[in-house]
Amino acid sequence: MIKIPDKLETLSTNFLIKDSPAAVSIVDTKMRFISHSEVWLKTFNIKDDDIEGKSFYDILPNTPPELRQIHAKALKGEPDSSNGTKFVSEEGHIRWLKWKINPWKNVHGSIGGLIMVMEDITEEKRKEELLIKAKSVARIGGWECDLVTNTIYWTDMTKQIHEVDMDFVPTLESGINFYKPGEHREKITQLVSEGISEGKPWDAELQIITAKGRELWVRAKGETEIVNGKCLRLYGTFQDIDEKKKVELKYQELSDRMAIATNASEIGIWDYDLVNNNLVWDDHMYRIYGVDKTAFTGVVEAWESCVHPEDKDRCNEELEMALRGDKEFKTEFRVLWPGEEVRYIRAESVVKRDEYGNPVRMIGTNWDITKEKLAEKKLKDLLDISSEQNKSLLNFAHIVSHNLRSHSSNLSMLSGFLSKEQDEDEKHHLLSMLEDATESLNETVKHLNEVVKLKTGASEKLKPVNLYNTLKTVEKNLGLMLKDQEANCIIDVAEDIFVKAIPAYLDSIFLNLFTNSLKYRSEERPLVLEIRSKMQEERVEVSFKDNGLGIDLQRHGNQIFGMYKTFHKHPDAKGIGLFITKNQVESMNGKIRVSSEVGVGTTFLLEFESTKTNQNEYH
Amino acid sequence: MNTIETVCIIDDDPIFVYGAKRMIKEAGFCEEISVYENGSDALLGLKALDKNGQALPSVIFLDLNMPIMNGWDFLADFITLPAFDPEKTLIYVISSSVDPRDLIRIKDTKVISNYILKPLTAEDLENILSTEVQ
Numbered sequence: 001m002i003k004i005p006d007k008l009e010t011l012s013t014n015f016l017i018k019d020s021p022a023a024v025s026i027v028d029t030k031m032r033f034i035s036h037s038e039v040w041l042k043t044f045n046i047k048d049d050d051i052e053g054k055s056f057y058d059i060l061p062n063t064p065p066e067l068r069q070i071h072a073k074a075l076k077g078e079p080d081s082s083n084g085t086k087f088v089s090e091e092g093h094i095r096w097l098k099w100k101i102n103p104w105k106n107v108h109g110s111i112g113g114l115i116m117v118m119e120d121i122t123e124e125k126r127k128e129e130l131l132i133k134a135k136s137v138a139r140i141g142g143w144e145c146d147l148v149t150n151t152i153y154w155t156d157m158t159k160q161i162h163e164v165d166m167d168f169v170p171t172l173e174s175g176i177n178f179y180k181p182g183e184h185r186e187k188i189t190q191l192v193s194e195g196i197s198e199g200k201p202w203d204a205e206l207q208i209i210t211a212k213g214r215e216l217w218v219r220a221k222g223e224t225e226i227v228n229g230k231c232l233r234l235y236g237t238f239q240d241i242d243e244k245k246k247v248e249l250k251y252q253e254l255s256d257r258m259a260i261a262t263n264a265s266e267i268g269i270w271d272y273d274l275v276n277n278n279l280v281w282d283d284h285m286y287r288i289y290g291v292d293k294t295a296f297t298g299v300v301e302a303w304e305s306c307v308h309p310e311d312k313d314r315c316n317e318e319l320e321m322a323l324r325g326d327k328e329f330k331t332e333f334r335v336l337w338p339g340e341e342v343r344y345i346r347a348e349s350v351v352k353r354d355e356y357g358n359p360v361r362m363i364g365t366n367w368d369i370t371k372e373k374l375a376e377k378k379l380k381d382l383l384d385i386s387s388e389q390n391k392s393l394l395n396f397a398h399i400v401s402h403n404l405r406s407h408s409s410n411l412s413m414l415s416g417f418l419s420k421e422q423d424e425d426e427k428h429h430l431l432s433m434l435e436d437a438t439e440s441l442n443e444t445v446k447h448l449n450e451v452v453k454l455k456t457g458a459s460e461k462l463k464p465v466n467l468y469n470t471l472k473t474v475e476k477n478l479g480l481m482l483k484d485q486e487a488n489c490i491i492d493v494a495e496d497i498f499v500k501a502i503p504a505y506l507d508s509i510f511l512n513l514f515t516n517s518l519k520y521r522s523e524e525r526p527l528v529l530e531i532r533s534k535m536q537e538e539r540v541e542v543s544f545k546d547n548g549l550g551i552d553l554q555r556h557g558n559q560i561f562g563m564y565k566t567f568h569k570h571p572d573a574k575g576i577g578l579f580i581t582k583n584q585v586e587s588m589n590g591k592i593r594v595s596s597e598v599g600v601g602t603t604f605l606l607e608f609e610s611t612k613t614n615q616n617e618y619h
Numbered sequence: 620m621n622t623i624e625t626v627c628i629i630d631d632d633p634i635f636v637y638g639a640k641r642m643i644k645e646a647g648f649c650e651e652i653s654v655y656e657n658g659s660d661a662l663l664g665l666k667a668l669d670k671n672g673q674a675l676p677s678v679i680f681l682d683l684n685m686p687i688m689n690g691w692d693f694l695a696d697f698i699t700l701p702a703f704d705p706e707k708t709l710i711y712v713i714s715s716s717v718d719p720r721d722l723i724r725i726k727d728t729k730v731i732s733n734y735i736l737k738p739l740t741a742e743d744l745e746n747i748l749s750t751e752v753q
Contacts, residue, residue, distance in 0.1 A: 405715035409738030
């Protein structure tokens with residue numbers, strides 16, 4: 001018990017208390033302040049700086065009842081102390097206080113009051129509680145290993161994570177043995193021994209097997225305390241990260257699998273951050289677009305420069321539609337590889353939206369479907385050709401059957417008459433008709449043979465043929481006939497145009513057109529022929545114009561290229577020429593059309609595939 | 620045997636025309652035969668007939684495949700003539716065509732009485748004659 005003079009108003013004592021670094025106050029038996037430290041006022045947030053003689057409970061009306069009781073007991077001679085006591089006020093405020101309360105005696109030996117040292121430790125306690133809570137929420141435990149005494153201490157959480165009883169006593173060895181045998185145990189052994197020998201701290205994610213046999217991912221952190229080059233103590237934290245680690249591993253597995261899948265299938269992935277206007281491509285994208293990643297400053301630039309100009313607007317439009325939510329972005333477009341190679345791309349994407357439905361992000365895939373596209377196109381071409389061929393074969397079959405039938409019926413009719421005919425003159429007449437009929441049959445078979453010949457595999461035998469030379473040769477061969485008719489022939493064709501053709505067919509086509517113009521010329525005016533050419537990308541267009549009789553296309557338009565169709569009275573009209581011409585043109589992947597006006601003239605428009613060089617063989 | 624007044628043959632094949640004429644004569648089928656080489660000539664000839672106040676033929680044998688104007692085009696024009704009466708002029712298509720498209724079209728064309736596949740026979744003529752009488 002402290003003895004203090006009766007009156008504490010001596011300067012020295014007062015001075016001592018005033019400047020004390022602790023919250024100290026001295027009260028009399030009625031709990032009235034006799035003296036106090038400055039810190040006391042601060043600690044209890046007392047604004048009144050002259051509290052001497054005033055009641056403790058008036059100044060601090062919130063003093064908890066429990067503390068009031070302690071005061072009362074202390075005044076009876078029972079000192080009290082606490083390292084931290086929690087008080088909850090009626091309003092629910094939590095307050096932690098720490099104190100030392102002693103009675104003091106006056107010179108007469110009786111209790112004159114109390115000396116109180118108090119501290120408000122609410123703030124510290126709150127932090128401590130939070131820390132404890134945080135540790136339990138984060139499942140972080142602590143451990144310590146004293147290498148001098150070779151004792152190990154585990155916190156409750158550490159024990160919980162290991163799933164051992166709370167009274168479990170670990171050793172360094174048993175601690176290490178919780179780690180999964182193999183790489184995990186080897187790793188922790190290495191880390192701990194390096195920690196002891198070199199003082200190296202560690203931080204590792206490893207698997208343990210708990211006392212209950214569960215496999216668990218933990219994060220083990222260790223620090224070392226070195227004194228005079230010797231490690232005396234190891235301490236650290238131990239955290240259960242099983243859930244997080246498993247999610248992470250699952251994600252890793254998925255993204256690995258994804259990477260393998262996209263690698264194998266050559267799928268490119270892009271990610272467009274609409275908020276920051278940032279487009280990201282993976283490496284596959286650059287490969288699909290046939291460009292070097294380093295050659296572009298930005299992905300948008302790369303995209304812009306690669307997409308086929310004819311597809312760009314449509315793609316942008318479809319992109320806009322996807323962003324508006326009108327239509328999913330699932331499309332196909334072409335890209336131009338360096339060297340003008342055209343590749344077909346299939347694209348799909350999804351739009352991510354914020355809570356208001358505004359698009360914020362687009363993620364998509366691209367992959368090259370050139371092979372499929374070309375196969376599809378080839379298939380379609382084949383189908384077109386074969387259906388066209390089927391159609392023309394069917395037509396051909398009907399023509400053959402019609403023509404042969406008309407001859408055979410004539411022959412049978414004539415031979416019928418002949419067998420019964422008595423009159424010698426009439427017999428003679430019948431025989432000469434029989435001869436005609438046979439000759440006609442022969443002629444027909446010859447025509448059919450020509451048609452069959454030109455149907456088979458012509459397109460493989462195409463060669464570059466000079467158009468101008470061909471026209472000139474045909475003109476020369478018909479020179480006499482043209483001269484007879486005083487025909488004027490204008491051939492306005494560039495001399496360096498080569499078309500992919502079978503030379504004999506090209507000759508035959510123009511020969512037929514020339515003879516047609518001669519045959520069906522107008523008697524009212526001298527024949528004028530105009531032959532002109534026009535280059536159109538990879539095709540040559542040739543117009544063959546005359547000023548002859550003309551054909552009524554309204555009436556005969558769909559028959560003009562048909563077999564055995566003639567539209568003019570002419571002894572040489574057989575109706576086979578244009579049929580063969582059309583088939584020859586088409587067998588060389590060309591086209592032929594006609595425009596005509598009766599009494600004015602006829603123009604045939606021919607189209608051929610062109611070739612730039614005059615190489616001897618064309619493949 | 621009954622006979623028909625006039626028969627018109629429209630066909631570009633001279634051998635067929637010869638045979639048909641001969642069979643018609645042998646069968647005593649009719650009094651008068653007119654022949655045209657194609658649809659265009661026939662149309663001109665028949666129009667002229669009408670203009671002169673003469674009757675159109677009772678029977679027309681029409682070929683389909685002919686130069687300048689084929690059988691179908693002829694029919695299209697002919698049936699629009701004011702003088703044409705389907706009761707009085709029977710039209711028979713005589714052709715070598717076995718093209719189903721032709722056969723369907725023949726079936727769908729009401730003014731065509733029947734189709735005769737070449738060669739023409741005496742029985743064909745007898746059948747026509749018996750229909751005519753009814």
